[in-house]
Amino acid sequence: MSDTVTIFERSREGRRAFTPPRTDVPETPVEELLPDWARRSQPADLPEVSEPEIVRHYVTLSRKNFHLDQGFYPLGSCTMKHNPKLHERVAALPGHARLHPLQEPAHAQGALELMYNLQEALAEIAGLPHVSLQPSAGSHGELAGLLLTRAYHADRGEHRTKVLTPDTAHGTNPATVTMAGYEVVKVGTADDGGVDLEDLRAKADDDVACLMLTNPNTLGLFDSNIEEIAEIVHGVGGTLYYDGANLNAVMGVSRPGDMGFDIVHYNLHKTFTQPHGGGGPGAGPIAVSDRIEPFLPVPQVVRTSSSNGAGPAFDLDHDRPKSIGKMRGFQGNFGVFVRSYAYICSLGGDGLREVSELAVLNANYLKARLAEDGIGEYLPIAFDRHCMHEFVLSGSGAKDKLDIKTLDIAKRLLDHEVHPPTVYFPLLVDEALMIEPTETEPKERLDHFADAMRELLAEAAEDPEIARTAPHTTPVRRLDEAGAAKRPVVRQSRRDVNPGDPGRAQDHPAAASGAL
């Protein structure tokens, strides 16, 4: 049997895992309960597999994933820090996991108090007084932020059309700008890696609704001119938006609210340890200043006085006439809130500051190790200053001297059982490698990464072909991505699964035509 078998290919007629509960009500024929036009003619072609084989299938698949609990994962901008195991235990408590989202507030006081406490903690961390936990991820928080900006200006009778984003911005920023109905105006980067103030001044006019900024930025550098930037943007009546992807660098040291930002999003799946899950779930709460507060999504979790005077009570406030409305259903990704709240409780205020200090220490140490002879000449640092929680190297030296690309370096690192850094981002650095070790890595892991990089480069000096054809030890080797996009196969064809059984497995028309 080939190594790569889908669950559909494991299917054998008549096998099953599920035993239905007893039918304890009259067995009325389905035809009497559902008219013809509403009834499915053939069952959906789901696999027929026994429980032991389902478990083996997914456990086998899981073993083809590299994951954070296995090894070093310095994926820049993604903050791959340890996910404490306690969090899964507390999230699974029936009072959390089995709570219906429309349970009346009177019977969900524990959940509402948890959300309220988390709001308060996040507000203190960002230095902005009002928090909505609702958005589902960072990009959703960004969109909420721009919709808040639009509502704020509309309330003042203003119609603005442009949003400024630096050329170092995460891709979600410009994509969000378009979705929110604004035009993207790019702002350049100065020689020191910060916002080009002259360019900003030239582009800041009264048509600008907002500047979206990450500070420290995607180069891992804190923009020391932040107060001047805020003054320029506020001077033309725009709002200042903080992309919180890099908040892990500055907790307890400096707060976006104190820097002049009006709106912040947090990535609970980055800074606050929600496990990434192979691509979610996350959560992207937002914090805002007083002038933006009236427009926050509904409902807001609020504290009220209890009827019997026994202590605080909590409620959902839907009566917010200026609100932008709802970004999604219900109250947000509560299960994520539980984990992040547990994290904040574990660390406390001082612990959070220590997180940022260690994250910055680890990044600078690794940066120093990667500047050593045998590495630094191949991977020059893009902007040579003390970095914050991450830094960006350029693979230009390796390309020139060894004739290997950043992609080859990344792929060869896979053979060393470390996850490669983020590559080819930010766009303004040639052959970029963006490295974020996080605070939960001990010195030995950082040293191991530096040693692996040195070994890889030395090997490439001898025989670059090894890196060019890497990886060599992974479940599959380099995959044909261009071919995958040119002739997309995005679902299993029924014909592949059940050849020679035409009565049972009818091809979907589109699959039969060869279009898939």
Add this chain to the structure above:
Amino acid sequence: MLDAIGVGSVEDLFEAIPESVRLGRPIDLPGGMAEQEVLDHLAELAARNRHADAEITFLGAGMYDHYVPALIDNLVERSEFLTPYTPYQPEISQGGLQVMFEFQTMISELTGLPVSNASVYEGPSAVAAAGYLAKLETRRSKLLTSRGMHPHSRAALATHAVGYGMEIVEVPLDSNGVTDAEALAAAVDDDTAAVFVQYPNFLGTVEDLASLGEAAKSTGALFVCAADPLPLGILKPPGECGVDICVGEGQTLGNRLDFGGPSFGFFAASERFLRKMPGRIAGETRDVDGKRGFVLTLQTREQHIRREKATHNICTSQALNALAGTAYLSWLGREGLVELSTLMLRRTAYAREGLPFEPINPGPVVREFAVRVPELDAFLERAREAGINPGLPLRGVLPEYEDGLLVAITERRTKEQIDALAAVASRTEVPA
């Protein structure tokens, strides 16, 4: 480490941050706690929530008390699935990528549409994402939504549509609680980019999708359906009813209630939208040795490649929740999905018949229905005293049904529990 960096203290590393924007004091939060103290604190909070095992609940309205099999807990807590990032390096992410591929296939099967993405956030924002696609596709200005859409879906669509600049027009429900087909036909015009209906609708009625679709598409608008994926086990697939895009909330497929999230949303469509869809899509391919493998494909739609020209801004979505959905559908299997849906259908019919209340929506229902309850508050009070949460009073979300109650049935609600609800409704003793 400081020596290697060449500084005297960690503080020196923060030199770029001006004094004027430093916090200059400790974060004003309580001190840290031991692991067992955190557990105790959160357990104490959790104990103050009346969860679905602490009462007999007929609450639904978008999320439902379904049984989640044990194998799902086991799989989603595996570090190999729980702790990787989005699979940017396919060679070491084949597990997650293949799960996405299997998920896409299952969603295609359920919806009867040829292509699906690998998940979006959740139901209502998926509806909003479909609105954005309709805008990109048609360049028209108006979205028609049935009042039978979930109120949260209508609200999320309205919030997002302010951004992408579209007007929303609502089509009312008729006196039987289904989308008013005549009003829909009258409202569709050349400016209509898309028509949105829900299947079953918010009141639980199975809408006649094919008929509504004919009216919806008469001027070239897209026909969008928000569906609950579980009853699609027995309902005619939206793809066979002229639906162009089917989105929905995936909680009913093996995900916890979690007070509303995280779950997953899905997004399936006709093939012509493949290159405009939001979110991750896994595709099958080969490696350099000819070995079968999977990659994230068609990434030129996405924000990290296309930036302001992306078809959506979504990045992190709901991969782990989609894994739960995939494992759940494998566990139910081809026959099991039909058996489970049929059991829900029969119990729902039994419950609607057994309650002494007038139905608001007398048409076909599969898992949920609405009734008029005279003296609603008194009934709610009696039910609570009996340890029953009888469902969602509609007055808060659809004020036109002031005495309305939305009652949801799942495979967890036994005949005995349904009888208990009916007994409270009839003011009789619960049969022994």
